[in-house]
Every structure is written in C-alpha cells, then in structure tokens.
Amino acid sequence: MKKITGFEQRILGLLPMIPAGKVTTYAELARAAGHPKAARAAGNAVNKNPHAPKVPCHRVVKSNGEVGGYAEGTDKKVKYLAKEGVMVKNGRIENFKEILYKF
DNA sequence: AGTAAGGCGGGCA
DNA sequence: GTGCCCGCCTTAC
Numbered sequence: 203m204k205k206i207t208g209f210e211q212r213i214l215g216l217l218p219m220i221p222a223g224k225v226t227t228y229a230e231l232a233r234a235a236g237h238p239k240a241a242r243a244a245g246n247a248v249n250k251n252p253h254a255p256k257v258p259c260h261r262v263v264k265s266n267g268e269v270g271g272y273a274e275g276t277d278k279k280v281k282y283l284a285k286e287g288v289m290v291k292n293g294r295i296e297n298f299k300e301i302l303y304k305f
Numbered sequence: 306a307g308t309a310a311g312g313c314g315g316g317c318a
Numbered sequence: 319g320t321g322c323c324c325g326c327c328t329t330a331c
Contacts, residue, residue, distance in 0.1 A: 207328075207329070209327080209328060209329085210328085210329085227313090227314095228312080228313055228314085229313075229314060229315095232313085232314095232326090232327080237326080237327065237328095238314095238326095239313095239314075239315095239325080239326045239327070240313090240326065240327040240328070241313040241314055241326080241327085242311060242312090242313045242314085242325095242326065242327060242328075243311090243313090243326080243327040243328040243329085244312095244313080244327085244328090245311070245312045245313060246310090246311055246312080246313095246327085246328055246329065247328075247329090248312070249311075249312050250329085259312080262312080263312095264312085264313065264314085265313075265314060265315085266313095266314085266315095269312090270312050270313080271311095271312030271313095272312060273312070276312080279312090307331105308330105308331090309329105309330090309331090310328105310329090310330090311327105311328090311329090311330105313325105313326090313327105314324105314325085314326085315323105315324095315325090316322105316323090316324090316325105317321105317322090317323090318320105318321090318322085
C-alpha cells in the first residue's frame, strides 16, 4: 500500500464520486475537504494522483472555467474531457456552470 | 527545522 | 476581458 498524506486521501476520495460528463473545481474539492482556501493544496494532492483512472483528475478544473493544468499535459486533459462529453474550447470549459458538479 | 514549489482563488485597476 | 498582486494550504527535499 502506498502511504499518502491525509489531505491527499481526502481529495482523492472525492474525485471518484464525480459523475462522468461533469467537472469540479479545485476550490470545491478544497471546500469539501474542509479547507475552502486550500485550492492549491487540493491541486497538489490531485497532481500526485497515486491512483490513475480511479481518480479522474482531468475532471477537475479551475474555478474560472479554465481547464487548469494536467500532469501529462493540459492538451491530454482536454482530450479526455471531450471523450466524456465535456466540451472544451480553447482551454476553457463549455457550459462550465451546467456541468459543474457541486458537492 | 526551514525553504522552495505547486495542475489555485479572489479581488482590484 | 486582461493583467497583476497577494494570500492560502500542503508536500517534499
């Protein structure tokens, strides 16, 4: 078993509960974790992403509707999102508010 | 123990 | 709509 830190486990545990075709924001994850201002930390946890497909990190975007970043490359992230039905235009989520999943 | 970096957020000009 | 600043939390070396 890989020993991971608490915050990481918290964030990673929230990712898989996001329905496909929807997205969430780092701020939301941080908020669900108990620290609404830990968006950065949330991103860090997701970035480590010890579990891969189980933790759809690509489903996590920025609060302003941008795709944000991705360990493998933002370009890939957009690709994966498009496959799930999330249209991304020029690095920004289309219908962001409509597909935004809130905890 | 302290420092540096990170896939951010929000506010203001 | 864009650009700039600061602030927040955590992890890793």
